[in-house]
Amino acid sequence: MMEAASSGANSAALIGKFVVIGAGLIGGSLAKGLRLRGQCREVIAVVRRAETAEAALAEGVADRAVLDIADVAAELGANDVVFIAVPTLAVEPVLAQLKSLLSPTVVITDGASVKGSVAAAARRVYGCLPPQLVLGHPIAGSEKSGVTAANPDLYVDHRVILTPTDETSPEHLQTVRNMWLSVGAEVLDMPIDEHDQVLGATSHLPHAIAYSLVDTLAHDIDSPNIFRYAAGGFRDFTRIASSDPVMWHDIMKANSAQVVRSLDQFMDNLARMRQAIADGDGEYLLDTFTRAKKARDKYTQAAVKSSKS
Ligand SMILES: NC(=O)C1=CN([C@@H]2O[C@H](COP(=O)(O)OP(=O)(O)OC[C@H]3O[C@@H](n4cnc5c(N)ncnc54)[C@H](O)[C@@H]3O)[C@@H](O)[C@H]2O)C=CC1
Numbered sequence: 001m002m003e004a005a006s007s008g009a010n011s012a013a014l015i016g017k018f019v020v021i022g023a024g025l026i027g028g029s030l031a032k033g034l035r036l037r038g039q040c041r042e043v044i045a046v047v048r049r050a051e052t053a054e055a056a057l058a059e060g061v062a063d064r065a066v067l068d069i070a071d072v073a074a075e076l077g078a079n080d081v082v083f084i085a086v087p088t089l090a091v092e093p094v095l096a097q098l099k100s101l102l103s104p105t106v107v108i109t110d111g112a113s114v115k116g117s118v119a120a121a122a123r124r125v126y127g128c129l130p131p132q133l134v135l136g137h138p139i140a141g142s143e144k145s146g147v148t149a150a151n152p153d154l155y156v157d158h159r160v161i162l163t164p165t166d167e168t169s170p171e172h173l174q175t176v177r178n179m180w181l182s183v184g185a186e187v188l189d190m191p192i193d194e195h196d197q198v199l200g201a202t203s204h205l206p207h208a209i210a211y212s213l214v215d216t217l218a219h220d221i222d223s224p225n226i227f228r229y230a231a232g233g234f235r236d237f238t239r240i241a242s243s244d245p246v247m248w249h250d251i252m253k254a255n256s257a258q259v260v261r262s263l264d265q266f267m268d269n270l271a272r273m274r275q276a277i278a279d280g281d282g283e284y285l286l287d288t289f290t291r292a293k294k295a296r297d298k299y300t301q302a303a304v305k306s307s308k309s
């Protein structure tokens, strides 16, 4: 076990011990945000490698770092929170370990990008959705990953979606809501299915398209050094293809039905555009581009307004 210098945590903190399993971009940012704002008495990082433990302490992400949740589980109780921030398909083995180790008074929450698969994993492990489990998803992040990318202000003015069910404990839900509010996020609730449908279309589909586009240009188009001639539009459109491959492998598998549905709609529309370009159908192209520009301008104006309010 390794320890850092004190973060100056206050005794009236919102949360007792905050345990983050997977101290990367998402877990590390929440841990650092809570720690620097004095919103928890202690942050404990559970990591897989000694180097990550050292980095978590050096980056100010945690007060203590351990290699196994079993090292700290017995000291956790009411008002303590365990945040699971590992790739989506790695949540199930983590839950299987937590089941035998944690008191039901401890809040368990997560940040995985797909909620239906995590809920199904919890049902397989616990036989139900345990009341202490509050599923969530911060709609904030970037193409960066790892503990060195942790940013205490990552969640300021960003939305966090919680997906409580009738089985969720209202007290545990409130603790998780207050936790996110305390790092500057806007919190909203949504049914699990709606979450996966909306995020399948707005986040998972664009990532699939960006990866495919870059791969097409890199491997299928017969022109060496093609990226040398790329302009800003290419950079804007493809930033997200630099995201972590394991994370996105897990998301596509975990939300495959919704992503396939969105991909089918997109491929139909793309095929229609291909035909219009082949036919020289300027009316179709102008109509489509004008409609899309209007929708995108409306979205960016609304995003600017909500970040100012
Ligand atoms: N990157 C982003 O922009 C966003 C990611 N998410 C979700 O948050 C979760 C974490 O993503 P990031 O923080 O971006 O990834 P990351 O790669 O920065 O961090 C994940 C951490 O989990 C560790 N890890 C992996 N498997 C583990 C296991 N079995 N046990 C313990 N640790 C394990 C990795 O070593 C790494 O330190 C994922 O489920 C992702 O889908 C949610 C919102 C945004």
Ligand SMILES: O=C(O)C(=O)Cc1ccc(O)cc1
Binding pocket: 112, 113, 138, 139, 140, 141, 142, 143, 203, 240
């Ligand atoms: O890099 C970006 O712009 C993202 O889209 C970040 C992101 C990745 C995964 C999520 O589940 C939510 C947000």
